Amino acid sequence: YFIIKVLVEFSGSLPDETPEDRSHLVKRDVSCSGHWTVYGSRCLLFVPRAMTWAKAEKNCLALGGNLASVHNWKEYQDIQSLIISQTQRPQKAWIGGSDAQQENIWLWSDGSQFLYTNWCRGEPNNRGVQNCLQINHTAMKCWDNLQCRYHLPSVCAKPR
Structure with a gap:
């Protein structure tokens, strides 16, 4: 009863609040709540x-997103910033690229176009059936294809 009463009493508008302010606040609270962080038009985790x-992608799906896709240098820098803020170093991690469906045809798990790349020199090389994309492979912080069975941290993304 107390919680409901408090919610009812405090659910009104704030003084000098416009309808745009309310919708902006609601959008921000709903879209990147919890441990998600806003970067541009996306929430990253x-x-x-x-x-x-595969388990990392399934986990991202359960959280309302996908493993992160990367469409330009800025988005890649956003992912790097997030990882470094959490680990204090450029930690290797899964993002959403895979060519498991057809060799050398790289796709993003969120269905977006795979146009931007940041492959390390000589990658992707498919050495030992490497069908999944890890970031921060070397000091160059570039991309490497790796066997999907390896266990790595991951970065999820969803629209704001």
Whole structure:
């Protein structure tokens, strides 16, 4: 009863609040709540628990997103900033790229177009059936294809 009463009493508008302010506040609270962080038009989440690529994607789906896709240098820098803010270093992690469906045809798990890349020199090389994309492979913080069965932390993304 107390919680309901408090919610009812405090659910009114704030003084000098416009309808735009209310909708903006609601959008911000709903879209990137919890441990998600706003970066541009997306919410990003670093998941420190190491999992296979498939389990990491399933985890992101359960959280309302996908493993992160990258469409430009700025988005890649956003992901780097998130990881470093959580780990204090450029931690290797899964993002949403995979060519498991067809060799050398890289796709993002969220269905967006795979146009931007940041592959390390000589990658992707498919050495030992490497179908999943890890970031921060070397000091260059570039991309490497890796066997999907390896356990790594991951980065999830969802629209704001």
